[in-house]
Amino acid sequence: MANSILLVLLPLFLVLTALSANAASDILSKGRNITDGDTLVSAGGSFSLGFFSSGLPNKRYLGIWFSVSKDAICWVANRDRPLVDTSGVLLITDAGSLLLLDGSGQVVWSSNTTGATAPASAWLLESGNLVVSDRRSSAVMWQSFDHPSNTLLPGMKIGKNLWTGAVWYLSSWRSAGDPSPGRYRYTTDTRGVPENVLWDGDAERYRTGPWNGLWFSGVPEMMTYSDMFTYELTVSSGEITYSYAAKPGAPFSRLLLTDGGAVQRLVWDASTRAWKSFFQGPRDVCDAYGKCGAFGVCDAGAASTSFCSCARGFSPASPAEWRMRDASSGCRRNVTLDCAGNGTTTDGFLRLRGVKLADTNNASADTGVTLEECGARCLANCSCVAYAPADIRGGGAGSGCIMWTDGLVDLRSVDGGQDIYLRSAKSELDVIKPPRRPFRTPLVVGASIASIVVILLVILMIFFLIRRCLRPRISAARSIQPIPAPTVPSVELCSMKAATNDFHKHNIIGRGGFGIVYEGCLSDGKKVAVKRLIIRSSHTGDECEKAFDREVELMSKLRHGNLVQLLAYCKDGNERLLIYEYMKNRSLNFYIHGKNPELRATLNWEQRLEIIIGIADGIAYLHKGLNKGVIHRDIKPSNILLDGNWRPKVADFGTAKSFIEDQTNPTLFQTPGYTAPEYAMQGYLTLKCDVYSFGVVLLEIISGPRDRTMPPLILDAWESWNQNRIMDLLDSAVKKPEPDELLLKLERCVQIGLLCVQQLPDDRPTMSAVVTMLNSGSPEINPPKMTMFNRRTGSLLHDADFSKQEASSIGTHSITVDLT
Template sequence: MRILFFLPFLLNLLSNSSALDSLKGPQYITDGQNLISANDTFQLGFFSTGASTNRFLGIWFNEAPQTVVWIANRDRPIYNSSGVLSISENGNLELTDTYMGNTVWFSNSTYTTNPTSVQLLESGNLVLRDLITNGILWQSFDWPTNTFLPGMKIGKNLKTGHEWSLASWLTSDNPENGKYHYTMDWQGSPEIVMWYGTTKRYRTGSWIGLRFSGIPEMSTYQDMFSFYFTNNSDEISFGYSSKPGALPSRVTLNESGVVQRLVWVQNISSWSTFWSGPRDQCDYYSKCGAFGVCNANAATICSCLQGFVPKSPINWYMRDNSQGCVRRVELGGDKAYGFYVVKGVKLPDTHSAIVETIINLDQCREKCLHNYSCVAYSAADTRNGGSGCIMWFDNLVDTRFIDGGQVLYIKVAQSEIGTFLYL
């Protein structure tokens, strides 16, 4: 009788002790047990960081256990090994601190009376499914922490308001939400922005068809990754996928405010940095102020755009460029004006810009020329010689020279065309 009484408990314990990629019904995992994706790429389990004994439920690369890519309870650690991950009665995924007797984290998916299961996929995505409809009720890819994996998104669901974004760890040993965030600015011409609190620190530049304006390096990754950008009435988002045979990769926002694209090199068992941003002084937001342009290869990195002079010459001479530049000759009245062409730049901040996708560059020029408030324009898409239109009606901020950069057309008085850039 005693054996029969304990048999269900023993069977459940045995099912949890083997290497599984999924949980169903009454199954659970405790601290020390893991879910392992089908081809052993990712593990889910409990871990600690540094010298701390705090326990977190997370997902990491199997070959690189120190590389955690997602955390369930990053702001609510469990202070001992009493954590249990299970499926609750209402079908949700639930993390419980059995010592304290409380729920630390749960998936907060739609309530269902149908049976559900949770599975760790080869992509690193933890997916909660309805076993009757096979529909996805919740997935970890919708709730990134500090890491962006192939198949994830950064952006916004315009229907629900849900945002996909990254938040750095607080320190290298503390996975709590840190001071840096990496989010999609979906206003104007969409671009990804890194924030330090409420201050812009870095931006990718707008999406120009195949890549972001400020990351020409993306063109060199085409043999490894496919990039996709969605901009419709449902969502605005960016994501990428790995091509067959590509090495494991990730994009990480670290605790120092640097975003890095990393690729795993198996023969040295280490991550190789393919790109990072900010990459230099000119990548820091608005380094040269309004209507300034930054050149990382120049002895004096800040200069004024054609037709503009420092707002405060004294401060500018002392290398304080924060006040930026102002027009040397104001537009308006009966003054003739045209456009000065600046080549090879990361386009200015597009948050307040106006975008028209169905007109060509000549039509864009005419629209900007005959609108007094328009100060500059450029192609919205650089493919096939350029198409679409971005128009700026405010200060041009965060412009920089960059290899493989775009062409920017700046409206200036006719008398300014053909003169030299103010240094």
């Protein structure tokens, strides 16, 4: 009987023992040692602690790693003293000290913890932190997070303890197989406005730019990960530290300092079981510290191989060195500042836009003043050379004050960067006009007038002869109609020069066929986009003038939430300016054609669907506007702008046409790839050409960027829809739509896109019908026809009868012509 009971209870005892062991697998207490081959595993299984070899098998280390990726070592105890075999043992003493012993009992590494009032234990937490505390007080006596290796995990911090002077920093491995401390360190620099700095020995290699309340000024990409992370810079009487936290549901992540001196933000992709890099610094040559010296600005997109230019009002300090592509000597002022120290000055400020703020070692900060007060302080201080807002969380131009009192070092252009106000002499701020030379004698006056008259007559004769030869004769049936007076106000050229820093290259935010777009800031702080028309050799001044007048006329009459709004215009001499509302989130092209999957993931499918609907609404309004409608003629992602709420707005109406009854073949202006077949081959232009372009854009919004190894977009979309594998078409950076309603919307959008790119115009829907289909829940949509496609070349096929088909199809449609 007793034996029977024993046989029943023994398995139960073994099970309970196993469960007890598993429940305590994250705890190291006295009496339980960790030997080579054993591990501590955090309660949720995210992290493991144990022994590993990173290179040579005869070198063993104690470390912590991600359980899903054993090669991702987060922390190493004995970095400088590897074990030579597998005899290592980790134990904890009553005093709370962790000891790593070798086979002979010698201490290889110790946490040097003392003071436990009760038996102490060590816990491996789900955060990856190894913590020692005693059972009585539960106070943390020691933790691995206070002793970083080469990895910053969520909840860890780097920076400085102002009471003890201790510095928390990441240190690189010496090599990929040697975890001993290498040459690089990464920490929060507390000498000026806090920023993170990468050190190569005692030399600065890379800096993030100062903290602005939301991110480091040189790393605006940080906010593109706001769905996964939050960032915190702590400035108190006790410490100045930087840390980040993962939001609920976020994947595993780490900030790694590589042995090559790069700081990488890595995120675990569970689907591919691999780490993906979301950011790396230094990114490029312009992130090298002090690349362009004092008052030099580095632009990685510059055509020059030096990538450096001097800020306005400055010239190379050593032209010979700059010619040799060494700009480290920086720049010097062209004109001395006016500051006598008596409180009066004629100096002012030039705004340098979109930069990583300069090194703040020689700067002071005050968060308790306004930006205007900051500028006044700078002018009153003869040593002040520039100022910038310290905090941008309140929106607008920002608040607080950073003032620099020495050369601005390590400036670079950054998309989404901050503005800095550079102190400049009055002469650098004024618009310089050429002096007028007085005539000395009536004889000179008479001779000059006669010469001018003769020259003007010759010029006029040449002009009319050239114009007569180049311009087609205008039919009597098409008289030129004067453009009605626009309903938007005109502005002075000088005000736009002031708003754009005299059209400085650092203000450029876009380029188009007829001009360059600059970011401008009006005197009231409002941001605008200023389009400056350019006359190129391929366009006569008359054509450029037509484009300007056309855009002013159309945009002064068209008002819709999905069309960019024209605020004002300027005609002054040869200058032609269009002032538009500023679009904070740039163009759609930036988010759907980029190679960076993290940037493309900014727009999920639900947002992309709203953008598609908004674009369709805008084009449908155009097609109904101005009595008989307006054809845009250049619908493409770069002409779709996104405001601060990601609302799409159709832009660039320089090639648009009003709809009138005529059969004149207009000049081809559309962008290849977005051009309807009938327009590309025969010059027939109808509203259905915009429908075709919209269809291509719709499919691009769904599919994202494409490379040469992929099938043509329209063919790929057709096969995906026809074979019921729509998800294959969706951009890989976008998560699968959920719930099912959004997935059905995706299928519906592909079908609508295919209808829009039908080969014959009559087979395409109107934009009004497209809007109805996009907003309707009804599944009843005509199936698209198979587009004739050459699989080898990826081009549309047009047989010998295509022209006849097109002619019969297009004959019932009205055609557009120029406004003039």
